[in-house]
Amino acid sequence: MIRDELARLIKHGYKALGELEFAESPAGYRLYHWADRNSLTGARQYCSVKDAREIAKYDSAGAYRPLKGSPNLPRGWVIELATIDELRRALDYFYPGAIAAWVAHRAGEVTPVDLRHTLNRQSGMYRLTRKLTNEQARDLVREACNSESHCLRTILWGIEEGERPDFLPPSKSDPKVDQTGQNRAAIPFICLEACNLLVAKARSTLKRPSE
Amino acid sequence: MPHKRNSALVLVGHGSTLNPDSSAPTFQHADEIARRELFSEIYCAFWKEEPSLREILRMVELDDVYIVPNFISEGYFTEIVIPRELELAGSITRRSGKVIKYCEPVGNDPRMIDLLLHRAKEVAPGVAPEQTSLLIVGHGTHLNEKSAEAARTQASTIRERGFYAEVSAVYMEEPPFIADWRENTSQPNVVVVPFFIADGLHSYQDIPVLLGIESARTAAASQQEVFRRNPRHLDGRSLYYASAIGTDPLMADVILDTIDRFDEKHGYELAA
Numbered sequence: 274m275i276r277d278e279l280a281r282l283i284k285h286g287y288k289a290l291g292e293l294e295f296a297e298s299p300a301g302y303r304l305y306h307w308a309d310r311n312s313l314t315g316a317r318q319y320c321s322v323k324d325a326r327e328i329a330k331y332d333s334a335g336a337y338r339p340l341k342g343s344p345n346l347p348r349g350w351v352i353e354l355a356t357i358d359e360l361r362r363a364l365d366y367f368y369p370g371a372i373a374a375w376v377a378h379r380a381g382e383v384t385p386v387d388l389r390h391t392l393n394r395q396s397g398m399y400r401l402t403r404k405l406t407n408e409q410a411r412d413l414v415r416e417a418c419n420s421e422s423h424c425l426r427t428i429l430w431g432i433e434e435g436e437r438p439d440f441l442p443p444s445k446s447d448p449k450v451d452q453t454g455q456n457r458a459a460i461p462f463i464c465l466e467a468c469n470l471l472v473a474k475a476r477s478t479l480k481r482p483s484e
Numbered sequence: 485m486p487h488k489r490n491s492a493l494v495l496v497g498h499g500s501t502l503n504p505d506s507s508a509p510t511f512q513h514a515d516e517i518a519r520r521e522l523f524s525e526i527y528c529a530f531w532k533e534e535p536s537l538r539e540i541l542r543m544v545e546l547d548d549v550y551i552v553p554n555f556i557s558e559g560y561f562t563e564i565v566i567p568r569e570l571e572l573a574g575s576i577t578r579r580s581g582k583v584i585k586y587c588e589p590v591g592n593d594p595r596m597i598d599l600l601l602h603r604a605k606e607v608a609p610g611v612a613p614e615q616t617s618l619l620i621v622g623h624g625t626h627l628n629e630k631s632a633e634a635a636r637t638q639a640s641t642i643r644e645r646g647f648y649a650e651v652s653a654v655y656m657e658e659p660p661f662i663a664d665w666r667e668n669t670s671q672p673n674v675v676v677v678p679f680f681i682a683d684g685l686h687s688y689q690d691i692p693v694l695l696g697i698e699s700a701r702t703a704a705a706s707q708q709e710v711f712r713r714n715p716r717h718l719d720g721r722s723l724y725y726a727s728a729i730g731t732d733p734l735m736a737d738v739i740l741d742t743i744d745r746f747d748e749k750h751g752y753e754l755a756a
Contacts, residue, residue, distance in 0.1 A: 274545060275543070275545060323515070326511065330504055331504070335707075337502070337503070337504040337704075339499075339500070339501035339502070339532070339533060340501075340534075341534045365535070365543065369534035369535035369536075369539065369543075370534070370535040370536075370539035370540070370542060370543050373539070373542040373543040374539060374542060377542050383542070386538075394568060396564055396565070396568075397560060397564075397565075465538075465539075466538050468534070468536060469501075469531060469532050469536060470501055470532075473501065473532075
């Protein structure tokens with residue numbers, strides 16, 4: 274079970290995921306932004322899993338966060354959760370499917386899907402994206418997925434079938450590296466396949482008039 | 485509905501990268517169904533938000549999974565995108581020990597007519613229906629004609645009841661266009677009900693511009709202080725604009741009915 278795997282990770286000292294950190298507390302688990310770890314007394318207090326969904330929805334300036342892996346989670350809150358099931362569900366609101374992806378990958382049940390495969394199966398307004406060249410694809414992924422400004426996931430897929438993401442800095446495709454740069458023992462936050470946001474950006478790249 | 489403790493429910497929504505309210509009704513109905521403790525696992529998944537359709541089945545732990553598209557009609561998404569992204573083989577897919585049951589979109593439920601009529605009455609209280617044109621707005625798309633057909637079917641069923649002076653289906657992207665409502669209606673009162681799932685980009689931000697009640701796209705509904713006031717007086721008419729039909733709290737029951745209908749239709753196949 275995913276919950277049991279999460280419990281095992283916690284037991285081995287993995288108490289971070291993306292920008293989040295969590296700690297065992299008298300009430301169960303306490304979840305917060307890593308940058309608030311020394312200032313939790315002044316943080317807004319929450320106690321429901323659903324609060325995670327609302328906190329994850331907007332950045333600190335109130336802008337909508339459609340990409341949950343963006344390194345712009347707001348700060349200044351703490352959620353107290355009673356059980357590991359609640360912790361798992363809250364983590365899934367912040368980083369949907371992150372734990373499940375790592376568990377499945379570790380068990381060898383899933384293989385990363387190359388970008389070409391993802392683009393070639395698109396239809397409708399995204400059918401155009403199959404025309405993205407490998408060079409355009411590499412430039413796009415370097416820009417649109419970079420951890421500093423866009424997405425904290427560790428990319429495990431390459432551009433063409435059987436390729437590794439060797440066009441990226443080695444740290445961006447190494448699940449052991451904490452993409453926030455904090456060098457914490459973080460649960461790997463992996464990307465097994467390009468998301469719809471990247472596909473949409475591929476379309477924009479092709480729609481843009483050439484300079 | 486009897487408890488389905490050995491089953492998981494996945495509600496699939498369109499979602500949006502631009503409008504934070506697009507996924508709200510899908511979460512709202514999932515929360516209501518979770519409150520009734522009918523399923524052991526409930527998730528929402530989206531085309532344009534996370535969790536995506538590609539990752540959702542990894543998150544589900546139970547082997548019996550109902551997939552309910554929180555979409556207003558059959559069409560491009562329910563027939564092409566969702567089955568492709570979830571790698572479905574039809575209404576029933578057996579894979580890696582899982583039985584994945586793909587239900588009809590919620591908008592197919594017979595109860596949608598009552599929801600539309602209720603919404604139309606609610607948005608224009610005290611307005612005489614015999615002096616009212618009712619417009620059911622659909623998206624309409626060249627990708628699949630069924631999207632327009634759903635709104636057309638609803639409109640013709642309501643028309644047959646003879647309650648409103650005039651009932652038509654109109655669309656954003658195909659004729660008859662919602663933008664031409666002035667020419668296409670004859671009554672002093674015009675009630676417009678979006679046959680949409682959410683008060684998202686289309687129904688909250690785009691259609692008001694097409695109707696002429698906003699000159700440009702406003703902020704999302706959740707980022708405004710008040711929801712729109714009715715009626716708007718335009719060109720000598722009173723225009724009443726409702727919120728999207730899919731935001732009705734009764735949609736949770738519509739979702740459960742959709743699952744019941746799946747079981748009735750496919751029970752024999754599943755038992756085999």
